[in-house]
Amino acid sequence: MNALPATMKAAVQQQAGAPLHLVDLPLPVPGPGRVLVRVAAAGLNPLDTKIRAGRAAHARHPLPAVLGIDLAGTVVALGPDVAGWSIGDEVYGMTGGVGGVQGSLAEYAAVDARLLARKPAGFSMREAAALPLGFITAYEGLVDRARVHAGQRVLVHGGAGGVGHLAVQLALAHGAQVFATGAAESREAIEGYGATAIDYRVTPVADYVQAHTGGEGFDIIYDTVGGATLDASFEAVRPYHGHVVSALGWGTHALAPLSFRAATYSGVFTLRPLLTGEGRAHHGGILREATRLADEGKLRIRLDPREFPLAGVEQAYRLIEEGAANGKVVVTVAS
Template sequence: MNTLPLTMQAAVLEQVGAPLRLTELALPVPGPGQVLVRVAAAGLNPLDTKIRAGSAGHARHPLPAVLGIDLAGTVVALGPEVDGFRIGDAVYGMTGGVGGVQGSLTEYAAVDAALLAPKPKDLSMREAAALPLGFITAYEGLVDRAHVHAGQRVLVHGGAGGVGHLAVQLARANGAQVFATGSARQKAMIEGYGATAIDYGATPVADYVQAHTGGEGFDVIYDTVGGATLDASFEAVRPYHGHVVSALGWGTHALAPLSFRAATYSGVFTLRPLLTGYGRVHHGEILREATRLADLGQLRTHLDPHRFALAEAEQAYQLIENAAATGKVVVDVSG
């Protein structure tokens, strides 16, 4: 570990719901299969705020804890048994912040190398840090579950959201014709990503199914909203061959509309590899596909314009909690 410090700064959560506190911690040592990453940027998600509030039972994090699920940075040291990465590589990934795995709101992180991929060459560290959770969630639904392909009509619910705008681009990259729901003010953004915008507040389900599919229903529907929107998806899917996927299928829903269409439903739980250790290699594979698409100019992300240093991470959380963010919130950790 040439010229590395013995300690680092981290934004630490000491009690549920308490403000994050800048704290000095010992520099982690990468274990077998891990690399030490100097974190340049930490991407925050609404889920991060739920973990901080203790309201995400599926994503608990023992305290005191370093939060932050996504990161981008530079490899500065290699643990034993690491192949495929070298010191100096620019990388990104969904690497911690849940289940006792150190998160990204820190100057350095010892990261399972299987979770990482090379950073897209034309994306900044900030832009790369905004991708992992959202893109992996989109990919697991559209590609792993629904096997989206050319010629299909895909509907993305919440097409301007953190997962939704990436799902729109991924479906288009796979050759699908894409439609996306959103508010009237989100129309330009949704269309900017290549989807046909549907104003969910002004257009009943039956009307947009008729208008865009001739009444047949959509081949693939990706719900990123949950609740009544998932129920609406069961009404809008194509019979027999249709597939509804949801990243928020945690409520109580009537399956009769889906069953009467003889259609398929799949759930997505992106955190499972971090919590269980199973499937981590696939997360790295998914991000390599994100890198490929970004390098081809087929994938970009929507950043909130606010800038926060590591010492201002608490303000970044408050921006999300107050529903004042207009894109993915990213904390600048180091230069």
């Protein structure tokens, strides 16, 4: 192993709305319970664009800062009190970019070892970097909150999206019958993941509830869209035993339709372990499950084919901001 450098390149956001600039920063030193990762790839999320624009107070990431929530790379140094990891391990995780913690848009990151899992053997570094936030969000909703299991009918709103396409595959892996909403142009992608596609633009809620559940309603509905889509979920859930989960339940909603069905609701806030320190080991455990599913051929990632180096991070962000991405956008930090 070559000697580590004293400095690293990082993409730094100086103020909200300003371009990111490559600068030299001191190499991070891994403290107790942390490992130093040489970052190979950094996954970008819509949340990153909101932080960058100054519209994500809930992420508590003061500027100037290094952005980037997801990473994949190689362990190059161990801090004190780290067990279970060795130099040379290929890892991935949702490790920073919020709460004042350095993000993944840098050549190295000192990260809490509890947040990491071993990279799926069949995934490239770019594919692994595209996985953490989306899969953790899907898992916390479907498994931790809704307890998805075989025989259930699950509806995923936004089934071709970053969280939605992973939620579809996760529900199928648990033996559920899966349906997913999307526009007509998403039909092929949704069906490719194994779900029954529903074009929400042309099919009213009552019609698809009748067509796919005999009017009974879905056992689990995972909303990844928010707004009126969450309200529609309250109309489509199964009485008594139905459960609605939302990763975007931040608006004002009338709960009467849900209450009249005697159904239940859960919210998902995936950033909480990063912001509070609580539950970080669970995030690592969730990603170990993602690795298992990927290694068994039950999990695929929707990755935008365009590649961007660290110096091209501005173009990568614009692709997301303009709605032109065709899957998860990943920045290649090191080969």
